[in-house]
Amino acid sequence: MTHDTNMLGEYLRARRELVTPASVGLPRLGVRRVPGLRREEVALLAGISTDYYLRLEQGRDRNPSVQVLESLARVLQLDDAGTAYLLGLGSDRPRRRRRRPRKEAVPAGIRGLLDSLAQPAFLEGRCFDVLAANPLATALSPRLVAGRNRLRDVFLDPAERSLYPAWEEATAGLVAGFRQSVGTDTDDPRFIELVGELSLASDRFRRLWARHDVRSREGASVTLDHPQVGALTLNREKLVVSGSAGLVLVVYHADRGGENAEKLGLLSSYQAAPVTEAPANRTARPTHDDQRRKPAPR
Template identity: 35%
Template sequence: MRDFLRSRRARISPGDVGLPAGGRRRTPGLRREEVAVLAGVGVSWYTWLEQGRDIKVSEEVLDAIARALLLDSAERAHLYLLAGLNPPQARSAPSVAASPEVRRLLDAWSPRPGYIRDRHWNFTAINDAARIVFGYGETDHNCLVSFFTNARYRVVHRHWAETAPEVAAGFRADAARYPDDPEFDRIAAELAEVSPEFAELWARHDVAEHTSAVKAVDHPEAGTLTFDATLLPLPEHPGHHLILHNPRPGTGTRERLEQLMRERNLVASHPG
């Protein structure tokens, strides 16, 4: 705590926060008393905080200090953790289209399937391999909805019944990160009306976190394809994730996948 707060105030000049310079300073940045004034707390209390003493700290005071020190969201969360508190809930961010850089990554990932979904599990980008392997069509706009309503996906997914509870629980866990966002409830309510399986699973209120999984499909042309699926967050777009599927070693998936995509004229040979 001491080192973090000292380093944050050392990088701010009085002019950055609308204070007069006040003559020569022995050390760069703001003085402790200036931070205390800006945050609306006592100088002694702030000094104790910076010294790491065992004092009671509220979220409101930490937010005031974060504003005084011009902390960004990552630094604010770090301050909370240093004070022994849980960071604030993530703020809702609008869904955004995939950047050109990430789209190029998806294209380069082919012939392996990949896609991007936003915090509501809406697809924002899908490569051709994902459409061909998993049967996603032009009407598939949401990963959760497609899992429970896309008949082709359900048929080819070898472990659909075993995976369904994890999928519903994962969506509920994501919804909990945005308690003030009604879109999660809307998606779940509309899906429950058309999918009895989802309605039953959603009513359980199970939650689960997962960043990786094994996904197996029985493709009508290529046979069984088994992938290690990895979910990677995109920090510049909170709530958005890149999901990449890599052929599982020893299953023959890579060879069958490349043959399938070659027949569709959508692949040049990829090493490894």
């Protein structure tokens, strides 16, 4: 899966299949062979020729103008993240040879910050590998430890899936954020490994990946069904680490003075441990052990 693939055409085709004729003011007449818009309808609404749009989808023209891409984004009803992704796919980039696996290291300042935070927090790599986590994050989920991968756990680990009452919504957001994080850098061996494994192991991942949804990695409210404290609603912030190649610090916190803050306080009484950190050159696949922290003796 390299830059030689027709990423622009695949994205255009996937997105037009999700746009209904009624949503763009077209009458639905007769039997339609496609679930969304036809190619000629997209071309008409974008103000370009059908032949030119066909060349874009087939990968015979990979460098359309910004104006054309913005018109297509409007027709395909893309949000800001989707539009930025489309513009990136249409930019003229030199081809690069496949590189060695990335080495994602934990900055010393972030390691110290994790150790000092009184909220659950972990450091996430470009492919959603957990690079470091503090003890309260591990109390939130035993899978939040260095060496694990968020995509693999949420899709393939039943215990992690059970944490999310709205699992389908959570997985949709996770995959869309993953696509935005990787962008056009699809020759990354880590990316190739993950997409290949999850496409074979998870029907849900395969369907979501085919949609080509894109979403910025940003904060949101998340509700967990925690085995120790029950329903727990937290604010999840995603903070880009300056000077890094796509590292994100994820921090969970509760609104002050409420039931969720009390429950988070209960989790903080679990056994503390030093910040866990992945090796700088991680190549081994995470093991599926149960690393749940036990309550400290009273």
